[in-house]
Amino acid sequence: MSKTKRLEVNHLMLERLVYIHQELSAVSYPNCTQLAKKLECSVSTINRDIEFLRDRFYAPIIYDYTKRGYCYSRDYTLPFTALSPKDASILSQVKILLAHYKGTPLYKEVRDVLDMLLPQNVAYDTECMQRITVPPVPPIRIGEKVWNKVYTAMRNSAIIEFDYNGRHRTETTHRRVHPYQILIDEGLCFVFGFCELRNAERLFCLSRMRNLIVTKNKFRLPKDFDFSSRCGGGKFGSFIETTVQKYTIQFYGPARQYVKDYLWADDQKIIDYDDEGITEITFSSAQTYRVLEWVLSQGSNARPISPVFFVVEWKSEIKRMADSAGEN
Numbered sequence: 427m428s429k430t431k432r433l434e435v436n437h438l439m440l441e442r443l444v445y446i447h448q449e450l451s452a453v454s455y456p457n458c459t460q461l462a463k464k465l466e467c468s469v470s471t472i473n474r475d476i477e478f479l480r481d482r483f484y485a486p487i488i489y490d491y492t493k494r495g496y497c498y499s500r501d502y503t504l505p506f507t508a509l510s511p512k513d514a515s516i517l518s519q520v521k522i523l524l525a526h527y528k529g530t531p532l533y534k535e536v537r538d539v540l541d542m543l544l545p546q547n548v549a550y551d552t553e554c555m556q557r558i559t560v561p562p563v564p565p566i567r568i569g570e571k572v573w574n575k576v577y578t579a580m581r582n583s584a585i586i587e588f589d590y591n592g593r594h595r596t597e598t599t600h601r602r603v604h605p606y607q608i609l610i611d612e613g614l615c616f617v618f619g620f621c622e623l624r625n626a627e628r629l630f631c632l633s634r635m636r637n638l639i640v641t642k643n644k645f646r647l648p649k650d651f652d653f654s655s656r657c658g659g660g661k662f663g664s665f666i667e668t669t670v671q672k673y674t675i676q677f678y679g680p681a682r683q684y685v686k687d688y689l690w691a692d693d694q695k696i697i698d699y700d701d702e703g704i705t706e707i708t709f710s711s712a713q714t715y716r717v718l719e720w721v722l723s724q725g726s727n728a729r730p731i732s733p734v735f736f737v738v739e740w741k742s743e744i745k746r747m748a749d750s751a752g753e754n
Contacts, residue, residue, distance in 0.1 A: 440476050440539060443468065450487065455495030467517050522558055527610060529566030531573050550576045564613035576617050576632060577639045582603040583647055585615075585638075588638040590630060599623065603630065605647040607653050611664040616654045620645070627656065629664055659692035660711025662720060670712045674731040677705045681727035706731075710746075716744065 441463050449456040450728045458472040465472070476496065479485035487501040521540050527533045534583045583604075604620040606627075607690040614631055658670035677703050682705035686696055691709035698705050711717055714736065721728045721740060730737045 439475065439478075441465075442472075443479060444504070446475060446479065447485075450485075450496060450498050451502075453497060455490055455493035455497055457495045459497075485490065510700070519558060522560060525560040525562075525729065527566065529613075530568060530610065530615065531570050531577075541647070543702070566610065566613050566615060568615045572632050572635055572638055573615070573639050575638050576605055576608065580608060582640075583644050585622075585641045585643040585733060586638060586639055587647055588630075589636040591634050591636075593631070593634075597687055598636075602641075603628070604647075606647065606651040608632075609653060609664050614664070616664050626668075627666070629666070656712065658710050658712030660709065660713045660717070661690055661692075662711060662713040662716035665713045665716040667712045667714055670710050671733055672708065672710050673717060673736065674706060674708045675721055676705060676729050677707070677724065677727060677728075679727045681705075681724045684724070 442461075444475070445465060446456070446461060449461070457640055458476075460474045464468045475754060476487055480487055483505060485504070486502055487496055488499045489495070490497050517540055523626055524533060524540070527536075549739075576586065578584070580754055585602055585604055587600065587602050589598050591598055600623075602622040603617065604622075605615070605617045607620040609616040609618055609629070615632065616629045619627065621630075635709045653664075653666070656666045656684050675685075685705055685707055690707065695707040695709055696705060696707045718736070718739060721730055722743060730740050
C-alpha cells in the first residue's frame with residue numbers, strides 16, 4: 427500500500443489539493459518549488475500531495491520536462507469539485523445539522539472541510555436553507571486541550587490519568603482510564619471507557635477532568651467497545667448500568683402523544699387504552715437514572731407501573747420534591 431493512502435485529509439490539505447488542481451487545469455505547468463512558495467509549505471509536502479492525488483483520486487498527473495512543470499495528460503476533474511447543485515445543497519444542510527457539535531474542536535474541523543468541498547460557483551437555495559435550523563440548545567463547553575488529549579489517547583489506545591469530580595460524588599478521585607469512545611450528549615462531552623479504580627466501565631465528563639495526562643501505557647480495545655451496546659436497548663443518552671430492566675410506564679393527557687412520537691428503546695411496545703385515557707409503554711433499558719428523569723419530566727402525566735424498585739424510587743423522589751416545596 428502506498429504511503430499516501432495512510433495520510434489524513436484535513437481542510438489545509440484540501441485547500442492545497444484544490445489549488446494544485448486549479449493550476450494544473452490552467453495548464454500553467456507549476457513545479458513543486460512554485461507551489462510550495464505559493465501555499466507556504468515545504469516542497470516535500472507538495473510532493474506528497476501530488477502523489478496523493480495520483481493514488482487516491484487517480485489524477486493523470488505527469489511531469490513535462492520541456493516545460494519543467496506538472497500538467498494533466500488528459501482532461502480531468504477533481505471529484506469533490508464537481509458536486510451537483512443537489513449534492514451541494516445536501517452538504518449545506520449537513521453544515522446546519524453540525525450545529526449540534528458547536529463548541530467542540532471537531533465542529534470547526536468538519537465545518538472547514540465542508541466549506542472546502544462546497545463549490546463557490548453553485549447557486550444555493552439560501553432562503554430554503556434559512557428555513558432549516560437547529561433550535562437554541564446549551565452550547566458544548568470543553569477546553570480544546572482536554573479534547574485533543576482525550577482524542578489523541580483514544581486514537582492511539584493510550585491510557586489517560588486525571589483527577590475527577592463526579593456529578594453525584596463530589597469528592598476528588600484520581601482515575602486511570604482506557605478511553606473507548608467520546609460521547610456528545612445534551613451539551614456535554616463524555617469519554618466512555620474502562621476505569622481501573624472501579625474495575626468497570628464508566629462515563630466521565632470532559633469538563634470535570636483536571637490534571638489530565640496521556641500516559642505511554644497502552645490498552646487493548648475490546649471488539650465490543652461500542653457504548654450503545656451497553657444500554658440494554660434503551661435510548662436515553664449517556665448513562666449505563668450493568669443490569670437491564672423491563673419498564674412499564676403509563677402516560678396521560680398530552681404526554682400520550684409525546685411518548686408515541688419517539689423511539690425510546692429497541693423493543694418498545696405501546697398500547698392505547700382510549701376508554702381510560704391511558705397510553706402504556708413497555709421497554710427494556712440499562713439506564714435507570716435517565717428513565718427516572720424522563721418519567722419525572724412529564725409530571726402528573728406519567729406514572730411507572732414496574733419494576734417495583736423503580737416505582738418506589740419514583741415515589742421517594744416525588745416526596746423529596748414535596749418536602750422541598752414545603753408540602754406535607
